[in-house]
Amino acid sequence: MLSVDNLHQAYGGSHILRGLSFEVETGKVTTLLGRNGVGKTTLLKSLMGLVKTKSGSITLNGQDITHAPPHLRVAAGIGYVPQGREIFPRLTVEENLLMGLATKPGKTPIPPRIFEMFPVLKQMLHRRGGDLSGGQQQQLAIGRALAMGPKLLILDEPTEGIQPSIIKDIERAIRMLAQTGEMAILLVEQYYDFAESLADQYLLMERGEFIMRGKGANMPQDGVKAALAV
Numbered sequence: 001m002l003s004v005d006n007l008h009q010a011y012g013g014s015h016i017l018r019g020l021s022f023e024v025e026t027g028k029v030t031t032l033l034g035r036n037g038v039g040k041t042t043l044l045k046s047l048m049g050l051v052k053t054k055s056g057s058i059t060l061n062g063q064d065i066t067h068a069p070p071h072l073r074v075a076a077g078i079g080y081v082p083q084g085r086e087i088f089p090r091l092t093v094e095e096n097l098l099m100g101l102a103t104k105p106g107k108t109p110i111p112p113r114i115f116e117m118f119p120v121l122k123q124m125l126h127r128r129g130g131d132l133s134g135g136q137q138q139q140l141a142i143g144r145a146l147a148m149g150p151k152l153l154i155l156d157e158p159t160e161g162i163q164p165s166i167i168k169d170i171e172r173a174i175r176m177l178a179q180t181g182e183m184a185i186l187l188v189e190q191y192y193d194f195a196e197s198l199a200d201q202y203l204l205m206e207r208g209e210f211i212m213r214g215k216g217a218n219m220p221q222d223g224v225k226a227a228l229a230v
């Protein structure tokens with residue numbers, strides 16, 4: 001589905017991503033773990049075309065998108081939930097969700113599944129995004145990314161600063177989305193238990209390189225938690 005080959009990226013003189021290669025499969029959750037500042041967000045930004053790739057390639061469903069601008073990557077089927085959510089605070093919940101449909105023909109309805117998954121968005125449809133709690137905003141950001149029916153859903157630390165009950169709702173939603181078999185999910189996470197519970201495949205990053213990788217089910221025996229804590 002998504003295939004990344006020998007990806008390098010640098011900010012000015014500082015080399016951030018060092019030869020990353022991996023695949024993300026449809027119907028599966030791939031979890032990317034690593035401590036603060038190792039390059040996780042930079043990798044996601046490279047996948048979205050928000051920072052330039054120095055060398056290597058990014059292929060989505062056989063299409064080379066290494067140098068494609070962000071809007072074409074969205075049109076090609078990548079839904080992105082950025083760190084810190086970045087919803088539009090002055091727009092209503094409904095307007096935020098409609099923004100997610102910008103690549104679709106006018107009058108395309110908001111998929112009802114979003115409201116089934118996150119009923120609070122229906123209840124708060126006409127409230128301003130900025131008036132929602134952090135957890136509700138995270139649900140809104142995920143709903144907005146889902147509106148256009150992505151083939152690849154990328155989530156950057158969706159549990160950051162969120163209360164435990166909403167973390168459970170988000171976990172359930174991600175598992176359900178993977179099980180539909182309609183999309184691949186790439187999840188960046190520092191909250192180990194959440195990451196382990198969802199991962200089909202894991203990648204552990206340290207200073208712009210993968211230092212461990214494997215099946216999600218092997219995370220405990222591979223000692224990923226301890227490696228993260230070092």
Ligand SMILES: Nc1ncnc2c1ncn2[C@@H]1O[C@H](COP(=O)(O)OP(=O)(O)OP(=O)(O)O)[C@@H](O)[C@H]1O
Pocket residue numbers: 011016034035036037038039040041042043083
């Ligand atoms: N625009 C930028 N210009 C220069 N350096 C940057 C820029 N953005 C990030 N960096 C540096 O690149 C490195 C990787 O940052 P990145 O945000 O990708 O890490 P991260 O693993 O996502 O961390 P976190 O979990 O804290 O978000 C850090 O050393 C950071 O200071």
